[in-house]
Amino acid sequence: MSDRPDSRSRGVSIKDVARAADVSVATVSNALNHPELLSADTHARVMRAVEKLGYVRSESARQLRAGQSRMLGLLVLDMRNPFFVGMAHGAEQAARADGLGVMLCDSSQELAAEEFYLGLFAEQRVRGALVTPTDSSTTSLSVLRRHGIPYVFLDRVASGDEACSVSVDDVTGGRLAVGHLLEQGHRDIAYLSGPMSLPQCRDRRTGALQACDEAGVDHDAVTVVETECLDVDAGRDAGSRLLGRSPRPTGVFCANDLIALGVLQTLVAAGVAVPDDIALVGYDDIDFAAAAAVPLTSVRQPAAQMGATATELLVREIAGDEQHVHENVEFAPELVVRRSSITRH
Amino acid sequence: MSDRPDSRSRGVSIKDVARAADVSVATVSNALNHPELLSADTHARVMRAVEKLGYVRSESARQLRAGQSRMLGLLVLDMRNPFFVGMAHGAEQAARADGLGVMLCDSSQELAAEEFYLGLFAEQRVRGALVTPTDSSTTSLSVLRRHGIPYVFLDRVASGDEACSVSVDDVTGGRLAVGHLLEQGHRDIAYLSGPMSLPQCRDRRTGALQACDEAGVDHDAVTVVETECLDVDAGRDAGSRLLGRSPRPTGVFCANDLIALGVLQTLVAAGVAVPDDIALVGYDDIDFAAAAAVPLTSVRQPAAQMGATATELLVREIAGDEQHVHENVEFAPELVVRRSSITRH
DNA sequence: CAGCGAGATCAAAACGATTCAAGTGGGTTA
C-alpha cells in the first residue's frame, strides 16, 4: 500500500502513461500541452492514466528540449534584511503572474558567493536574472552575457547601457536624511556607512555632503564611519565606537535600518537618550523601524514595487523584439520622520 | 566584440568544446568530471577550450541523465518572518556544505501555494524537501511520496513515522510564556493566536492552559483570540480589538513576535503603558524583538540550528542505506525575559 | 616476434520530454 516506489526506480515517465492509456508518447504530450488537438475521448483516457499513475513531468527533460527554463534568478545582498525580502516578494509576485518561478539566492555581499550563484544561474539556464550587484559584479556577470541571459540591476543604476535597472536615487536619499538632521540644528553628524565598495553607500554619502552645501555648512560637519557589514551586529559595534568618541556626534545617519537598530540598542543600553542626546536616522524604512525602541526616522524605499518593476522590465526584455532598449527606472526616496530625530525645543 | 551570442542560438554545448579541442564529447565530459582518466596534455587542451568558449554545463541535461537534481526544496510559511529566514539560512549553509543548492519557496500559509510549490519540487526532481507544513499538508505531500522524494518536517512534529522532523516543544513554549505572566500576577491573559489550523498555535495554547493548571488557576484566566495571519498587520488589528475590550486583559501572550510588535505599536500609540498596563510576551525571539519600543520578552527558538539539523537529517536519509529510521529531533524553547513583561512592584 | 596489459580515447546508447512530418481511416466531392 505504500506510495513510495522502489528506491532504484526513476519514477513514472511519459512512457508509462502512454502504455497505460494505450496511446503514443506524442499523444500524452499533446494531451498535456495541446489538448485541443485530441479527441475528447482520448484526452480523457490520457488524463485518467496521468491521474492514476501520479505522473509529474520532468522539468529537466522539458528544459533540455526547450533550451531554457521557466525560472528567473534573483540574487540579493542579504536575505536577512527585510528590505531585500520585500524586493524579493515583489519580484516573486510579478514573476508568478507571468508564469515564471524565482530562484532566490543570497550572496551575503561576498564576491565568491556571487560568482557561485551567477554560475548556478547559467547552469540552470534561467530565463533572466535580477541582480543586486556588489561593486565588482561586472566581471561576474559576463557568465550571463555569454549565455545570452538577460539581466536587470536591482537597487543599482546600470552603467552605460549595459542593462535595465531599477534603483532609488540614493544621493537624494542621503540629502534628505542629512538635510533633516542639519535642519534640526545638528552640526556634528556621523554617517555610519556600510562598506564603501557598495555604490549605495557612496551615493548616500554624496547626498549627505550635498545637504551640507545646501545648508551652507562645512563638509566637516559629517564624519564618515565605515562599517564592514550592514547588519544589526555591525550597528551595535558602531554604536559602542560612537560612545567612545569625544566629542560625541549629536546626529547619526545610518546607511540602513539594521545598523540604526543596532546603534539604537547600544545607545539605549548605555543610557544615552535618543533623540535628545543623539538623533538617529535610518534608511529603507523596514517594518521594524516604526516598532523600534524609539520609532525610527528613515528614508523609505518602495521595496516591493522595485522588485515588481524590475521583473516587468526583465520580462519585457525576454519577450522583446530584436530592438530592446535598456531602461533605467529610478524611484524617489521619501523621508519618514519619526521620534528618533525630533529634538525637543 | 559583443559577448552576447546570437539570440536564436542555444549557447555553447559540449559538442562545441569537443570540436574546439579536437576530442570527442566523452573526453570533454571526462575532463570535467573524471580528470584522472585523461592524460595531462588532453586535459589541459580541453580546459583551454572550455575557458575560451566560456562553456557552462547544462544542468538540465545532467539532471535528465542522472535522474535527479542537486537541489533541495525548502518550503516555508512566511518569508517575511525573520524566524523562517533564520531557518532558511541555517538550512542553506548546511546544504552548501554538502554541495547541494536550496530552492526557497514561500507558501504564505495558503494551501494552493503549498500544492503549487510541492508540485514544482516534484517537477524539478529535487533530491529532498524541507517543509513547514500547514494543517492539511499530508495530502499535498503525496506528490513527493509518489516520486520517492524524501522530506523532513521543519517546525512540526511528524505524525507516526511518516518522516523525520525537527521541531521545538511548543507546549513547553506556551507554558513558559503564560507561566511567566501568571507569576507576574496576571489573571486576565489574552492569547493572540494565529490560525488554529497551525499545530504550533494549538500547541502553544495547550501549554498556556497547562501553565494555568500548574499555577492552580482556572482556565478562564486565558482568553484565546484567533487572528487570521501571523504578521505585524494582524498584530495591529488584534491590538485595537484588545483596546476595545472591557475589562482589558493585563497580560498578552502572542503566538509570534510579529504579532507582538504589531500589538505593541497599537498600544504605545494609544498611550497604553507596556508593561505596566499590559504585559506582553512574544514568540521566536527574532532579532527585532530586543530592539522593540519596549524590549520584548519572547520565547526563543534556535532557528538557524533547526534549519541546519533538518538539512542534516534529510541528507542522511538521502544517502541512507535501505534501512533508514525516521528521527524526530525536538529542541527546547527558552524564555528570554525583557522589559515588556516585567511589572514594576 | 607474438601476445598481453595498461593507458588513453571514443562511439553509441540512454535519460524524458516536445515537435514535425507523415500516416491512418472515414467521409465527401468531382
Next chain:
DNA sequence: TAACCCACTTGAATCGTTTTGATCTCGCTG
C-alpha cells in the same frame, strides 16, 4: 471510382550530458 480532405494519431528526431564497453596504440615480456 478516383481523388481529396479532414480530424486525429504517431514514429522518429532532437535537445546536452554521462556512462559503458569497445578500440586503438604502445611498450614490455616471454
